[in-house]
Amino acid sequence: MRSLNIPYNPRTDQLRWLAATMVFLFHFHGQWRGLGGAALESPWTGLVTEGHTGVGLFFTLSGFLFMQIALHVKSINYRDFMRNRFLRIFPLFFLVFLVATSIGRDKFQPQDIFYLFATNLGLAPTSQTVITGAAWTISLEFMFYAIFPFLARFAMERGPRYLFSLLALLFFFKVAAYTVNQNSTLMFFSTFVGRFDQFLIGMLAAMLYQQHSLALHRRAGWLVPLTFMLAIAGSALQSKLGALGVQPRSAFWIVWSTLESSVWACVILAWVSFDKALPAWLERVMIHGGKISFSFYLLHMGVLHVVAQAMHMYGMAGKVTWAHALLMLPLAYAATWALSALSYNTIEEPFLRMRRCYGAVKPVPLASAA
Template sequence: MKSRNIGYIPELDHLRLLAALLVFGFHFFHFNMGTWRSYPDQPHWGLITEGHTGVSLFFVLSGFIFMTIALENDEIRYGAFLRNRILRIAPLFLVVFIVAVSIGRDRFEATDVLYLLITNIGDAPTSWHFATGPAWSISVEFAFYLVFPFLALFTKERGSGFLVKALLLLLIIKLGAYLATDNSRHMLYSTLVGRFDQFLIGMLAAIAYARRRPVLERRARLFFAVAVVLVFLGAAVQARWLSYLSPEPKQPLGIIWGSVEASLWGLAVVSYLSARLPWPNWIGNLLAKGGERSFSLYMWHAMIIYIVHELVGPAGATGGLALAFHGIFVLTLALMFASLSFAIIEKPFLDMRRRYTDQPSS
């Protein structure tokens, strides 16, 4: 996604596409298998059975991208920043919200309109049906937008230690929230309390990349290989001991897991950008185009999964190979629909964005 505030980095779009694909795989697998349960006996499939980790990657990328912009510019103009963010997410989100309340028209109440501001707690209309369920994360993302310019300013004034102290503060808050709630698993997964550290870790990753880039690039391929292994092992650990789909509502490891998960993705982001893998042009361009449409893919993929499921039937009982081919078919349809959504809903508003930073004085 090209920005008016930073030079285009196609690798970031590659990672956006990866995040959307992980969430797609998670939803496709569980919806077609019809189980929505954990698979602790198969941790090697963690990136699929716990593919919701793609949401964590999205949050880390947000922190990374915006902090990179802040480091390369003198000032972020708050009003202009929020205007751009609203133009980026509001049009598509509003369409999905309207679809959600239309699906649930018989249970809709006037006060449900307030869920436009908070879709990740309570009985939000977007969570009434699987087809619009992914929209829950938008409220968490936008809450970060509201405070990011201040976080960036304070970090530039006080150094990265400010973010480290903020993470310590959040850890203590998480501990208190864990002790105070009966369903800490769900609370840590879907609320700002459980997720805000992931944005901060993305910001720290941006600072590390900016400061250590020459060192990182000298051993980038090795660094990237290690990061891939660690992300795989992290997903396996989550599948084995900390599944979001576990029936256990109190999971002590969850207090720190959001930070651990984000740190692994932060390593992956920094190492992938440093490695600059020599993709053939057509593959690199394809990945970048997919990343450009990743928001539409994320927001609509569940609906496409549901439509195909209703028209064709589940694929879970037909064996692993058939499930994989069915997944490719559904993903192709989802990508096609995402491209249409991007062109009709997103792109016209994206073209209205303006620069919100002041460049450094020469």
């Protein structure tokens, strides 16, 4: 997706495609297991079995991109920034929320409308069905957006040490929260305490990129494979020490989101610095995948659920083999891609054309801009 506030780098869209694809593969693996399919048991398949790590990549990439914009424009008009974020997220997210509340109409209470602002907490309608369960991240993302202009201003005034100070405070809160929460793994996975560090690390990566972009571009040829191998190793480590859903309370998760995000920050820095062209068709596919990644992310669970139900309907549950997976996976991925392209062109793109440039011509005090 092209920003109005910074020169376009197609590599960022390609990273969005990667993040959405990993989350898709993670949920595909879950549906496959539900049909009786064999599990991937090697820790080296962690980018699939723990493919929720794509959420960590999304959060880190958001911090990176917005800090890049802040460093470029120097001053952000808060009102226009939040207007753009609303236009980017709310139309499709609200549609998904309406679908979720329609599915759960018998349990829905009028006050549940406030879950629009807290889809990651409690019994949010968007978290109760396999159709809309991926939407839990949106409230967190919007929370990060709401405080970002302030964070960017303070970071540009005080330097990276300001963000490191926030990370230190957050680490204390993680340790303290761990001592009193018996389901701390889910807390770290889906709340501000467990995810804010990933946005901050993305911001730090952008500041590092600004200072060392020439050196990174010169070394990107070997940094890209090295950082991707690091990502594979990181997911293997999680598979061994802290697989999601295995332990409701694990000290590993106190540090995992920080480690996960640090690895993705390295991948981001290497990939955005990579100047060599990929095959033209592959470039186009990955860029388009990044453009529709928001729709892809929010809609893929619905497609996977419908495909799995079709398998049940035809009596294939419990009888599936890897040959079925080789057929089911590309069909489900293609169907999700087609639906996401339709969603992007119908719902997202008309609102995206209403965005404004939010880089202030003159410095605007954030307090008055808000």
